[in-house]
Amino acid sequence: MGVPLDFDEAKELDVREPLTELRNEFEIPKHSDGTDQAYFAGNSLGLLPKRTRPAIKEALDQWGGKGVGGHFDGEEAWYQLDESIAALQTDIVGCLPSETGIMGSLTTNLHMLMASFYKPTSERQKILIEPHAFPSDRYAAAAQVAWHGGNPNTDVVTLEAENPDHLTPDDLERTLHHHKDICLALLGGVNYYTGQFLDIASMSPILKSQEITFGLDLAHAAGNVPLELHDWEIDFASWCTYKYLNAGPGSIAGYFVNHKHHTDKRLIRLAGWWGNDPDTRFDMHGQEHFIPRQSADGWKTSNPSLLAMIPLKESLEMFAEHGIVALRERSARLTKYFEKGIKAIKNISTITPTDPKRRGCQISVRVPGSASDLEEQLIGCGVVPDARDPDILRFAPVPMYTTFTDIARAVQELDRLVAN
Ligand SMILES: *Cc1c(COP(=O)(O)O)cnc(C)c1O
Numbered sequence: 001m002g003v004p005l006d007f008d009e010a011k012e013l014d015v016r017e018p019l020t021e022l023r024n025e026f027e028i029p030k031h032s033d034g035t036d037q038a039y040f041a042g043n044s045l046g047l048l049p050k051r052t053r054p055a056i057k058e059a060l061d062q063w064g065g066k067g068v069g070g071h072f073d074g075e076e077a078w079y080q081l082d083e084s085i086a087a088l089q090t091d092i093v094g095c096l097p098s099e100t101g102i103m104g105s106l107t108t109n110l111h112m113l114m115a116s117f118y119k120p121t122s123e124r125q126k127i128l129i130e131p132h133a134f135p136s137d138r139y140a141a142a143a144q145v146a147w148h149g150g151n152p153n154t155d156v157v158t159l160e161a162e163n164p165d166h167l168t169p170d171d172l173e174r175t176l177h178h179h180k181d182i183c184l185a186l187l188g189g190v191n192y193y194t195g196q197f198l199d200i201a202s203m204s205p206i207l208k209s210q211e212i213t214f215g216l217d218l219a220h221a222a223g224n225v226p227l228e229l230h231d232w233e234i235d236f237a238s239w240c241t242y243k244y245l246n247a248g249p250g251s252i253a254g255y256f257v258n259h260k261h262h263t264d265k266r267l268i269r270l271a272g273w274w275g276n277d278p279d280t281r282f283d284m285h286g287q288e289h290f291i292p293r294q295s296a297d298g299w300k301t302s303n304p305s306l307l308a309m310i311p312l313k314e315s316l317e318m319f320a321e322h323g324i325v326a327l328r329e330r331s332a333r334l335t336k337y338f339e340k341g342i343k344a345i346k347n348i349s350t351i352t353p354t355d356p357k358r359r360g361c362q363i364s365v366r367v368p369g370s371a372s373d374l375e376e377q378l379i380g381c382g383v384v385p386d387a388r389d390p391d392i393l394r395f396a397p398v399p400m401y402t403t404f405t406d407i408a409r410a411v412q413e414l415d416r417l418v419a420n
Contacts, residue, residue, distance in 0.1 A: 004344035004415050005337070010408035013337070019322065019330050023401040025050055026246075031382030038383045038406035042398035043192070043220060043362050046246030052314045059310045080278070081313075082304045083297065088316035089254055092245075092324055093218065093237070094228035098295035099259050102241075102312065103274075103304060106219055106253045107136045109238035110186070112299060113255065114144045116267040117184065117213050117236050124183040126155045128175065128212075131164035132193040137217050141186055157182060165194045165351045166358075169202040176210055184213045189221030189237075193388060195352035195362035197225050204232045219243060222254060223319065224360035226328055229256050236261075244398065245319075247312035252304055257296040272301025318400070327399045331361040334397035337404055338363055341411030347418055351392070362396045364388075367418065374417060381413045 014020050027048045028036040039047065062070045071079045086101045093100060103109065118127065125148075127141045142152035157179050161171040176182060185207050190197050200216070207214045216237040221227060223244030229237055238255040241247035245254075261267060271290040273281055275298045280291060292298035319327070335356070342350055342365055349366050353359045367374050368391075375387035386394045393414075397407055 004411045005341040005408040007405065007408050010404040013404035017330065017333065017404065019326065019399065020403060022322065023403060025318065026401045028401065035382060038409045039401065040395040040397060040410060041384045041386045043243050043394060043396035044386050045242055045249060046244055047401055049246055049314055049318060052311045055310050055314045056307065059306055078306055081309060085309055085313045085316060088320055092223055092319060093256055095230040095256055096259055098262065099230060100254060100256050101296045101300060102252050102254050102309065103300050104253055105250065106238050106240040107140055109253050109255045110140050110217065112270055113215060113236040113238060115270045117215060118144050120148050120150060120183060124181045125150050126157050126179055126182040128157050128159060128182045128185040130159050130167060130187050130191065131161055132191055134188065134192050134217065134219065137186060166196060166353055167198060169199055169206060172203050172206050182212055184215060186215045186217065189216050189218040189227065190224060190360045192220050193364065193392065195359050195364050197358050197360055200232050204234065208233060220360065226324055234258060241312050245312065246315040251312055252308040255296065257299055262294050262298065269299055270301065274300035274302050330399040332356050334399060334402055334404065334407065335359065335361050335363060338395060338397050338407045341407060345411065345415045345418060361398060362394055365393045365395065366391050367393050377417050378413055383410045383413050
């Protein structure tokens with residue numbers, strides 16, 4: 001039996017291809033034999049950039065040394081640090097600096113944003129979600145419906161797709177034709193399960209033409225694929241930063257609000273002092289009314305956690321240094337190489353689109369037998385995928401730290417285990 005991918009070729013690619021050395025800037029988890037793991041779970045939890053440890057130590061020193069003075073004192077003062085960090089993500093999601101911020105966590109932010117953007121009426125009250133929606137999104141949509149007194153069993157509608165693994169603009173048109181009472185679409189930019197990169201540019205005008213608000217969950221898209229939230233006229237979006245953005249477990253999330261909504265007084269916000277005009281934020285007496293900032297910042301509520309912001313700052317600086325375009329190119333080559341290896345293995349197939357434009361760096365593989373059993377066996381060989389039972393293994397060759405050799409190793413072990 002031949003080896004599906006040639007190790008010498010993989011090693012040569014690692015020498016020849018740009019950005020291989022970026023891996024050295026990360027802490028790579030170890031296999032039980034002391035060697036580096038071949039880590040393909042960066043779509044669940046991105047790895048730790050080496051620069052993050054000293055940066056956190058520095059932040060602690062600043063707190064220890066300055067106390068409350070740290071808010072305003074020095075270059076790295078905490079006050080408005082959230083704004084300078086958010087400015088680093090405009091290229092990643094494709095928006096104006098005023099359209100993006102960091103706060104809270106992904107699901108919390110979806111609720112905060114839906115509080116403004118889900119406005120059911122007696123004519124139109126349904127929320128559209130995707131097949132294979134991530135559970136949290138489904139729960140959030142259902143809870144919003146119930147919160148407004150609606151019926152989640154009828155008012156959360158799933159996009160009717162000919163093939164639920166590949167959603168098309170035609171599917172969207174058809175669904176909207178059947179449901180005239182949808183007021184909000186909440187869809188994933190890259191689906192966590194199939195790895196499909198939604199054709200957002202084609203879908204947005206369809207939704208716009210029927211005056212349906214368009215919100216995106218970008219958990220698997222931010223830092224993975226190029227996004228143009230502003231040009232696509234997305235209304236709102238949020239993303240966690242612990243997957244492709246490497247900011248650590250449960251780290252502070254990012255969000256987007258289209259500029260056309262910033263001064264809309266009809267949008268009710270669940271207000272808090274951090275969304276208020278900074279000039280009067282500390283005006284504890286006298287100011288009775290919330291004066292929202294005229295930007296995405298107007299949706300903030302609270303003073304953000306310093307220790308959550310620092311890892312995001314370090315990580316976003318790495319993205320800025322290398323550029324999402326170069327990373328995406330490397331990602332496409334790694335993913336193609338992985339796909340080539342998978343195709344050479346008998347008895348397995350992929351559910352991820354084969355068109356590189358319609359996917360990020362994840363390949364979801366349908367395996368014979370139990371996915372979690374196979375995952376456990378692979379981890380036993382130092383290869384780390386992510387299982388979704390019953391039969392899907394997800395592999396994400398993340399461009400910042402995955403090598404071609406990692407891929408050859410994963411494919412070889414998978415081939416061996418599936419053959420047994
Ligand atoms: C990872 C993920 C989440 C996680 O939400 P948190 O609020 O950060 O726990 C939500 N939605 C999708 C699509 C995800 O992939």
